[in-house]
Structure formats: C-alpha cells, structure tokens
Amino acid sequence: MKHDALNLLACPHCGADLQAVATEVAENEILSGQLRCMSGCGGYPIEQGVPRLLPELASRTQSVGECQEQARRSFGAQWEMYEYGNTTWGITVDDRIRVALHELRWTESDLAGKVIVDAGCGNGVLSKALADRGATVVALDLSESVFRAEKYCRSPGLHFVQGNLFFPPLKANVFAAIYSCGVFHHTPDTRRSFDALVPALKQDDVVRYFVWLYSKRSWLFNVTVEPLMRLTRRTPSWLLVPACQVLSPLVEASSRLLTVLGLVQYAPRNLRDRAVQLHDLLSPPFVWYHSFEEARHWAVQQGFRSVMRTPYHVSGDDLNGLDKVLHKYRTVCRPGFGMLCRDREAGR
Ligand SMILES: C[S@@+](CC[C@H](N)C(=O)[O-])C[C@H]1O[C@@H](n2cnc3c(N)ncnc32)[C@H](O)[C@@H]1O
Ligand SMILES: [Zn+2]
Structure with missing residues (x-):
C-alpha cells in the first residue's frame, strides 16, 4: 500500500x-x-x-446479505482463472481503454491528474491502463482478485483495495470519476450500490459517473438460460471452475458456428478467456436486470442533470479505427447498456 x-x-x-x-x-x-x-x-x-x-x-x-460472502468467493475463484496478459471479455487492454474513454467521453490527455475509482475492478487490468495514462486510480473489489492484481498490475498512481460497494471505503468529495463496468447488478441491490458511491464524487461540473448494467432479458432467455443459471449459482467453485474449462471449447465452437451462419455476431475468443466469461455467466449469486429508464431515474434522483445512454458506435471521421473497436465491443456489451451521468447539482 x-x-x-x-x-x-x-x-x-x-x-x-x-x-x-x-x-x-x-x-x-x-x-x-x-x-x-x-x-x-x-x-x-x-x-x-x-x-x-x-x-x-x-x-x-453486518447482515449475512451485506457481507456478500458467496459473491466474494465466486468472483475470487473466477479471477484466479484469468491469465495476466490475456484478453478480458475477448478485448485487449488497448481496446478496453479506448472503449472506457469513449464511455467517459474523455480523451487520453484528460486522464492526467484525474482521481478515479474503478468500482469492482476484477482483474485490475483496466485500472492499470488508466493509471499508466496519468490518472490516480483506486481499484476496488470485494473479491481476493485484488491480491493477484496488486502483484501483476503495478503503476505509480494505482491503489488496489478490497472493499464492498455497500460500504465504500472512500473519502467523500475527492474523485473526478467513477467507472464501474458490469458490477452493481452483481450486488444484492443495484441501486444501493449506485447511490452508495455518489458521495465520493467531487462537487464540480466535470465529474463523470459511468456504469454498465445488464438490460432486461427476453422471455426466451428467462425460460431457458435463467433457470440453468439458478442451478449453477449454487454449484461450488471447485466444481464450476473445471466445468467451465471443459465446456469452453464447446461454447466457443458453437458461438463461432452461429456467427458464421449469421444468426448472432460474436467476436472469437481464446479458450481461457471464454472459460472466465462462462464462469461469469454461471456463477454470480446475484444477477439483476434493469432498463435504462430505471437507472436514469436513480441518476436524476441523485441530482445528475445530464444522463446519457452510451452509443457503442461512432460515425464520421475514422477516429483512428474507434468504430471498429466499438463494433467488436458490441459483441461483448450487447446484453446491457452503458450510462454516463454528468453535471451534478451543486450542494447535493
Ligand atoms: C463481472 S466482474 C467485472 C470486473 C471489471 N469491472 C471488468 O469490467 O472486467 C464483477 C466484479 O464485481 C465485483 N463485485 C461484486 N460485488 C461487489 C461488491 N459488493 N463490492 C465490490 N466489488 C464487487 C466482483 O468481485 C467482480 O470482480
Ligand atoms: Zn470508523
């Protein structure tokens, strides 16, 4: 530390x-x-x-629900599977940082001197990329992933911390941005997590609060995948981790076939990355689905005057291939939506 x-x-x-x-x-x-x-x-x-x-x-x-012991264990096991140097969710770190800057509506030079929380940092690879570009980053996660991340992702402005979003161990009124990708919907109460972090933001008009959340699913998903997930969520990691490793070639081959047939569009992944993603789908004890309107309402209640749904495409000039990167990312972020909150009323 x-x-x-x-x-x-x-x-x-x-x-x-x-x-x-x-x-x-x-x-x-x-x-x-x-x-x-x-x-x-x-x-x-x-x-x-x-x-x-x-x-x-x-x-x-704390109440048992507040400690979130099971989530801590299952995500800990998940990030043990991750191999540093590999892609995360099929995306290289260079592309992830481009996506994150697009989501925050910042350019790389905006990062210098900014103090940011990566809330639910997982393997910490993105947190390091932000810190390597001049930001000071608190990379916070509930799971033991922070210990591996501390070992593999070192950067002068990077601070790994184990903490629970329900009780953020953060000073109030200090941070210029909160970035949280795919996390709040894995806590017992998505809105409580969203609200709990707001006091950490500085009270000025340049602050940014970005979250990516799962969208409501189709009835087909609810009657097929959801019951299976209810079962696998109760499966202990010692069984689920090898099961994901064994199943990953099959899942990857099917996803490539469906892509070739034009039924869906998934970017190919290596098997190790695929196994992590499979575990991420099947293991979390809490998974909530929200509409953008619902999340927008939380943000408005917290005094944000600008709340925007993130478009995962850009048009116009080539922007150094950004649209191509976002096109690939769309195959990852399709099940949810990104929301950027800005311009918070002073004194809230
Ligand atoms: C799907 S992963 C996303 C990781 C990372 N944000 C990314 O985009 O790669 C969700 C992460 O949220 C963390 N998490 C879940 N509940 C949490 C909580 N209450 N407080 C802090 N982190 C939590 C998990 O440990 C896990 O690392
Ligand atoms: Zn105290």
Whole structure:
C-alpha cells in the first residue's frame, strides 16, 4: 500500500480518516500492517500490500446479505482463472481503454491528474491502463482478485483495495470519476450500490459517473438460460471452475458456428478467456436486470442533470479505427447498456 492512498481512503463504517500502522515495509510501501479508524471503529488489516477495508474485519456486525460472502468467493475463484496478459471479455487492454474513454467521453490527455475509482475492478487490468495514462486510480473489489492484481498490475498512481460497494471505503468529495463496468447488478441491490458511491464524487461540473448494467432479458432467455443459471449459482467453485474449462471449447465452437451462419455476431475468443466469461455467466449469486429508464431515474434522483445512454458506435471521421473497436465491443456489451451521468447539482 502506498502512503498517499490515505488521502483517498476512509473508514468503510463511519467515513472517518484512517491512520496506517506498518509492520512490514518495502520500497516505501506498506506490505502488512493495519489501517486504524481515527474515530475508533477499529483496525483493518493490510495484507500482501493491499488494505482489506471490509467492515466485518473491524468487528462490525453486518447482515449475512451485506457481507456478500458467496459473491466474494465466486468472483475470487473466477479471477484466479484469468491469465495476466490475456484478453478480458475477448478485448485487449488497448481496446478496453479506448472503449472506457469513449464511455467517459474523455480523451487520453484528460486522464492526467484525474482521481478515479474503478468500482469492482476484477482483474485490475483496466485500472492499470488508466493509471499508466496519468490518472490516480483506486481499484476496488470485494473479491481476493485484488491480491493477484496488486502483484501483476503495478503503476505509480494505482491503489488496489478490497472493499464492498455497500460500504465504500472512500473519502467523500475527492474523485473526478467513477467507472464501474458490469458490477452493481452483481450486488444484492443495484441501486444501493449506485447511490452508495455518489458521495465520493467531487462537487464540480466535470465529474463523470459511468456504469454498465445488464438490460432486461427476453422471455426466451428467462425460460431457458435463467433457470440453468439458478442451478449453477449454487454449484461450488471447485466444481464450476473445471466445468467451465471443459465446456469452453464447446461454447466457443458453437458461438463461432452461429456467427458464421449469421444468426448472432460474436467476436472469437481464446479458450481461457471464454472459460472466465462462462464462469461469469454461471456463477454470480446475484444477477439483476434493469432498463435504462430505471437507472436514469436513480441518476436524476441523485441530482445528475445530464444522463446519457452510451452509443457503442461512432460515425464520421475514422477516429483512428474507434468504430471498429466499438463494433467488436458490441459483441461483448450487447446484453446491457452503458450510462454516463454528468453535471451534478451543486450542494447535493
Ligand atoms: C463481472 S466482474 C467485472 C470486473 C471489471 N469491472 C471488468 O469490467 O472486467 C464483477 C466484479 O464485481 C465485483 N463485485 C461484486 N460485488 C461487489 C461488491 N459488493 N463490492 C465490490 N466489488 C464487487 C466482483 O468481485 C467482480 O470482480
Ligand atoms: Zn470508523
């Protein structure tokens, strides 16, 4: 943990400042120790260089639903399957950053000096790409993925933190942007997650809040895939992980065949990436589906005056091949929608 993370992090229970007590330090970073709440909530461990800011670790009682233990375990197992250097969701990191900038309506030069939360950072690859381009990034995730990410994704402005979106361990009024792709609908309450992060945003008119959420599905999906998912969600990781690895060639071959037949359009993926995606489909204990209008309403209630649905295409000039990148990304993001919220009323 870098010392300047203390300027960005807060007690997840009461929001107070934190004080670091190091027991092991290397190259000016805290490898192990504790972050203590200045208001007396207790101490949160720092392990393998990552602060674990889960309220239950400071002896705060949480309901079982709030701890989200099963989600923590299943996503932890999922990101163990990921091989660093590989694509994520079939997309290279260079393309992911282009998509993220398109979603945030920023150019690469806008990133310099910005303080951003990647909420539910998963493997941390995108968080690193943002930090490598000059941003300061808090990469927050509930699962143990943050420990692997800390090892493989190092960047001077990048801070991995284990935390729960229901109790964001973030200082209020500090962040220029929140970016969250495919996360809130995997918590017990999508709207609660959306609302919980808003206080972390600075109160100025350049802030951005981007979320990508699952859309409502067709009746066909609801009567076929959804019941299967209800079953697999209860399957333990030790069984589901190898099952996804074994099934990935079959799923990939079918998806390529359907693409050739023109029935759907999926970009090809390597088998390791496909296995991660399959696990992501079958394992999360919570999966909620929303309409854009519903999510827009949450944003308006939070005082955002500009709420835009992200178009995953661009027209006009070539823009250095951006439309081609977005075209490929459409095969990934089709089941949901992106929403960019801006221009929040001052004093909210
Ligand atoms: C589908 S993955 C998306 C990862 C990443 N945003 C991406 O686009 O590749 C969802 C992530 O959300 C995290 N997550 C789920 N519930 C969470 C919570 N309550 N607080 C923080 N992270 C959570 C999971 O651990 C998982 O890494
Ligand atoms: Zn506290």
